[in-house]
Amino acid sequence: MTIELKKFGTTLISRPSGKEAWLAYQPVLKEVPENEEIMVNFADVVVLTPSWADEFLTPLRSRFSERVKLVNTDNASVKATLAILAKQ
């Protein structure tokens, strides 16, 4: 399955909105078949911060680990956010 992050907005900056996105997406995540890859698509995201990503990407990766793949991560703030999360 693919998660289009732009459907949560193109300026993804705050903890509450990241948490809200995570909670809202739970019903969809429950339906993901075992072993299916989860592709997170960053296309058209203009701004991403660690605060938002900590509330959505971090729990997603801890739940699905290697099954999570990130694509279209060439936006500057996406790259900077992913770099800081990788240091955690």
Add this chain to the structure above:
Amino acid sequence: MPDKLISIGETAKRLGVSIDSLRRWDRAHRLPSIRSGPRGHRYYRQSGIDLYLRNERSLAQQWAAAPVGIALEPDEYCQTRDDFQARLERLQSVLRHKVSLQAVSLLSAVAGEIGNNSFDHNLGNWPDIMGIFFSYDLRNSNIILADRGQGILATLKRVKPELTNASEALKVAFTETISGRFPEARGNGLKFVRSVIVANPFTLYFQTGDACLNLKEKDTDIVVTHAETYMRGCFAAIGFEGAV
């Protein structure tokens, strides 16, 4: 007295710049004109010129350092996170005329982290004025954020009681992954801000309490110094002159 239209020649004189500069600034949305008359000449209003000349930085510093909280003008005040988000998105569209898309993205992310930090750490605990000062001064290529919150020392002391002063707290905030929102085991915000500033042609002045720091591209260390004026909360000026 009504705010009458001022000619481009007169505006150039008042600002000490050439008419060509004003035309260029108009095209770049740096100082928009009002088109009037059959030939669509450029005019300006005094209020627009004043707004342009106003130094957002000193205004925010005065507000943050004042002993008593005073109400702010709506064009520089974000009472809630939603207000902040909406104004940050507006800033993006203004910045697009001035810097690259990459710089827009990074500057918005840095401002977003600093502004949201204020809300994260003071929610339900604002000492007087709730919310943040958020404005930008395109003339000086500055984005300004300030709050009258509890400040970094009070926030981090909850998880690191050995901290004794604002200088130590400021250094910890920019160098260690620590969250003042125990038991939340996160706190990357200001480390992220630092990583972006030192890798790009940006600058940052950040103050909390009586401690401040300056960061610029390629800096490797965090050097905290003593600020001239005390402010309980936080103040940040993000500079992007080098990216224009």
